Amino acid sequence: MSESNSRRRPFARPPLRRVFAIRDYRMLWSGALAMIIAQQLRFIAIPQWLVDETGEFTQVAIVGAIQLPVQIVAVLYGGVLADRFDRRWLMAGSNALVFLLLILLAATATADVLRVWHAWIVLAVLAALAVFVAPARATITPRVVPERYLSAAVTVDTGTQNGGWILGTALFTAIVSVADVTAALWAAAAAAAVSTLMPMLIRTPAKATGERTGTLASVLAGGRFVARHPILPGLFLLDWGITVVSYYREILPVLATGLFMAGASAAGGLGIANAVGSICGMLLALFLVHERAKGMLVLIASLVYAALLFAMGAAPWLWLGLIVIAMLGAADAVTVAVRQATVQLTTPDEMRGRAFSFMVLAAQTANNVGIIWVGFWAGSIGAPNAMLLGGGLGIGATLLIGLLWKSVRTYRAPAT
Numbered sequence: 001m002s003e004s005n006s007r008r009r010p011f012a013r014p015p016l017r018r019v020f021a022i023r024d025y026r027m028l029w030s031g032a033l034a035m036i037i038a039q040q041l042r043f044i045a046i047p048q049w050l051v052d053e054t055g056e057f058t059q060v061a062i063v064g065a066i067q068l069p070v071q072i073v074a075v076l077y078g079g080v081l082a083d084r085f086d087r088r089w090l091m092a093g094s095n096a097l098v099f100l101l102l103i104l105l106a107a108t109a110t111a112d113v114l115r116v117w118h119a120w121i122v123l124a125v126l127a128a129l130a131v132f133v134a135p136a137r138a139t140i141t142p143r144v145v146p147e148r149y150l151s152a153a154v155t156v157d158t159g160t161q162n163g164g165w166i167l168g169t170a171l172f173t174a175i176v177s178v179a180d181v182t183a184a185l186w187a188a189a190a191a192a193a194v195s196t197l198m199p200m201l202i203r204t205p206a207k208a209t210g211e212r213t214g215t216l217a218s219v220l221a222g223g224r225f226v227a228r229h230p231i232l233p234g235l236f237l238l239d240w241g242i243t244v245v246s247y248y249r250e251i252l253p254v255l256a257t258g259l260f261m262a263g264a265s266a267a268g269g270l271g272i273a274n275a276v277g278s279i280c281g282m283l284l285a286l287f288l289v290h291e292r293a294k295g296m297l298v299l300i301a302s303l304v305y306a307a308l309l310f311a312m313g314a315a316p317w318l319w320l321g322l323i324v325i326a327m328l329g330a331a332d333a334v335t336v337a338v339r340q341a342t343v344q345l346t347t348p349d350e351m352r353g354r355a356f357s358f359m360v361l362a363a364q365t366a367n368n369v370g371i372i373w374v375g376f377w378a379g380s381i382g383a384p385n386a387m388l389l390g391g392g393l394g395i396g397a398t399l400l401i402g403l404l405w406k407s408v409r410t411y412r413a414p415a416t
Helices: 016-020 023-054 058-082 087-110 116-144 147-178 181-201 215-228 232-243 249-260 264-287 294-314 318-345 349-380 383-404 406-410
Strands: none
Touching: 016 023, 016 147, 023 087, 023 116, 023 147, 023 181, 023 249, 023 264, 058 087, 058 116, 058 215, 058 349, 087 116, 087 181, 116 147, 116 318, 116 349, 147 181, 147 264, 147 318, 215 232, 215 349, 232 294, 232 318, 232 349, 232 383, 232 406, 249 264, 249 318, 249 383, 264 318, 294 318, 294 383, 294 406, 318 349, 349 383, 383 406
16 A cells, blocks of 8 residues: 555545446446435335325334334345345346336325225335345445445445435425325336336446355355454444434324424425435545544444434424434434445455345344334324434433444544
8 A cells, every 4th residue: 555545634535536437337326316216205105195094103103013024034035145146137126026016006096996004015015125125236336346436436325325315305295296195106116117227237247256055044144244243243233223213214204293293295305304414424424435433433423313313303493303304314324324335345245245134134124113113102202202212312322332342433444
């Protein structure tokens, strides 16, 4: 390593132009953006349909209970397949199934034959597909991007997710202002169609080179790798400890109504503000891409996130809630970027799919338990108190993990 590289400042200029100069990465990026737009549209549209149809916040809590068991199986199996087959075709095939399911859901809603239990079933399958494809999608990036640009590309991937949330939420808000939730489901299906096509245009082979073993043996091997890793267990546990008491992205209608006595437009506004904040957090993470003290960076961002939950619960006006939820998105984006880059940089290619699947497993388990937690407490003690409770528990969890899990606070990324 050169002397200049070893002394590189944390706030170095991110190599975005070099990343996007790679043709296959542009194809991957476009498909991922379309996929996230489709996901965000259905994240808001289906819970909003449930709230409108039943008038009960507890219906949203049921969403988390339905998604949790199917996602556990789907993400682990998806990680195994991502380490066996060409990840481009896994991504395209999974997105094609999402497209067909959204067409079915939109058609039944249009015909006014959609029932609550129908929505639950489709939600379960869509949730399974979302995590099933995640390891394949994430592990294509190291195949098409040189290692020296990998941290920047992974951070851009995080920003793409946030950009998709912005576009998807803005699209949802625009659609419901002139039409209804059903029209948003049709738009989600159209985005899913684009996400199916783009991975097929990637030229770089994306098949791992590891030895093939039985499914259960592969899962166990991945679990052992993660458990013995010096940093990943602590990072995953930190994410779990905070998210489980605060997850809000799939229950924005609950927050809009419970905090500000507003409807679908306010839910869309909260989603847009959160995603804008996430983009800002992604930009900060890009400028910190050469900062090696990644563990402390995650701990600080997690503390800021938990403290902001207090502000969210106490916000008396919607405009203030928009600012706070944007700041929540920024803090969360930094932690996501660091976790994903750490997995990619510290895991061999033949194990990346499974390692990433365990990260997604931890995240999605926390998300779904968080939906149950926040949805239940919002219905029991009110949405403001649910946010205040989450803030207190989140700060406690971050401090506890930071004190007891030394590898998190002392972790330093390899120099680049």
